[in-house]
Amino acid sequence: MLFNSYPFIFVFLPITVLVYFMLNRLRYGLAAKCWLALSSLFFYSWWNISYLPLLLGSIAFNYAVGRLLQARQAHSLDQTASRRGAKGILIAGISGNVLLLIYYKYADFFIVNIGAATGWEVPLLNLVLPLGISFFTFTQIAYLVDAYKGKAREYNLINYVLFVTFYPHLIAGPILHHGEMMPQFDRVRGKLWDWGNAANGIFIFCIGLFKKVVIADTLAVYANTGFDTASGFVDSWVAALSYTFQLYFDFSGYTDMAIGAALLFNIRLPQNFNSPYKAVNIQDFWRRWHMTLSRFLRDYIYIPLGGNRRGEAIMLRNLVLTFLIGGLWHGAGWTFLFWGLLHGVGQVIQRLWGKLGITMPRVLAWAITFVFITVTWVFFRAESWADAMRLMKGMSGLSGIHLNLDTALLEPVAIMILIAPIVFFCRNSSELSVSFRPNFRQAVVCAVLFVISLMYITRISEFLYFNF
Known part of the structure; x- marks a missing residue:
């Protein structure tokens, strides 16, 4: 089920909210959690019920x-032996999750490349990627590591199911920690209807809906056409910029709707998107873009690799490895790996530049960062290496520079000129949420955004991050 669909907006969301608070009002707290967990499983099954057993098995x-990790640490008298045993359990748990992800996400990628290298003809598995598998797998890996460190304990199965499946975050994040999620469901005040949270949630949800169905889906037409056919200088840049802004509004739109829907239940999801195109360097970009993924990569990959504790050269190596893994997480393809490599190398260059002690004007730093991000998105979006090279040749002028603007390109250029100030200068949704106060003006803005969005919602499309 999609956030940007009539069944979700007018049926599923209001019914789940209404029943949840009715059960809590009647003091059936456990029943309320069960209802929300079952509703989330239904939400997931709406896409393809055949993958529900996979989610439940995970x-x-x-x-x-x-539970094994908790029991091992709680009942062992020999702490050293307990630690070793717990570490073995953790490795087995993480391995199980990673193998599941490899099978569904990377099996065909490995088969193709092994076949190309060896000449063997192995039939592809042609597996359909289960929706949200990367997100619920990473969420649970984080839980296991936190349980191993003693930072997370969960003895109630219903609570754990709710933690993993809570539908506002299930499909495309944010990637959550158990400690920042479950205490909110147990707060007494959180079980009571809150008009302030509801108004704030609806406001943020409507902003996200508008971003997705009006802006992102409009730009998708030009991005898709450009990545299929563009080869000249102007049309290649229009295609790349169309996708750059499409991805921004698509992903931030999903994040807004997830945060808004969760607020209706008095649950505050962590911020996941903080005006990334305002970044003035690559490190700043990754502190703003998909913030919970950046946190996961830092805490569970970069730091375990050694972080910055073993010297400058090892630290730079760890940065590149972390971003290579981040690139591979986004998709099974050499273009995704190269995209990750570019961002890893970008981080290394930034670190080395910082050691020179040379500063540049903030506007120039922002411009270089934005152009770098736009160029790297080409590899992120391209269906093949050949498509990426075609776009890169066009953008670099190697296919010739013809500045006459085709009339078909005027519309996307005009749209991007209109939305650029929103991206670069306006307050983002998180900032608007913090300063939000219910009043007539906000209600009018919300209503206008919602009505306009409904006019576009007939062209229903999935969120881009559903593919990852």
Whole structure:
């Protein structure tokens, strides 16, 4: 089920909210959690019920591993032996999650490349990527690591199911920690209807809906056409910039709708998107873009690799490795790996530049960062290496520079000129949420955004991050 669909907006969301608070009002707290967990499983099954057993199996496996970790640490008198045993359990748990991800996400990629290298003809598995598998897998890996460190304990199966499946974050994040999620469901005040949170949630949800169905889906037409056919200088840059802004509004739109829907339940999801195109360097960009993924990569990959504790050269190596893994997480393809490599190398160059002690004007730093991000998105979006090279040749002028603007390109250029100030200068949704106060003006803005969005919602499309 999609956030940007009539069934979700007019049926599923209001019914789940209404029943949840009715059960809590009647003091059926456990029943309310069960209702929300079952509703989330129904939400997931709406896409393809055949993958529900996969999700439930993943939950059962990780819950059992988490309980083993907790039991090992709680009942062992020999702390050294306990630590070794717990570490073995953790490695087994993480391995199980990674193998599941490799099978569904990377099996065909490996088969193709092994076949190309060896000449073997192995039939592809042609597996359909289960929706949200990267997100619920990473969420549970984080839980296992936190359980191993003693930072997370969950003895109630219903609580754990709700933690993993809570539908505002299930499909495309944010990637959550158990400690920042479950205490909110147990707060007494959180079980009571809150008009302030509801108004704020609806406001943020409407902003996200508008971003997705009006702006992102409009730009998608030009981005798709450009990546299929563009080869000249102007049309290649229009295609790249169209996708750059499409991805921005698509992903931030999803994030807004997830945060807004969760607020209706008095649940505050962590910020996941903080005006990334305002960044003045690559490190700043990754502090703003998909913030919970950046946190995961830092805490569970970069730091375990050694972080910056073993000297400058090892630290730079760890940066590149972390971003290579981040690129591969986004998709099974050499273009995704190269995209990750570019961002890793960008981080290294920034670090080395910082050691020179040379500063540049802030506007120039922002411009270089934005152009770098736009160029790297080409590899992120391209269906093949050949498509990426065609766009890169066009953008670099190697295919010739013809500045006459085709009339078909005037519309996307005009749209991007209109939305650029929103991206670069306006307050983002998180900032608007903090300063939000229910009043007539806000209600009018919300209503206008919602009505306009409904006019576009007939062209229903999935969010881009559903593919990752």
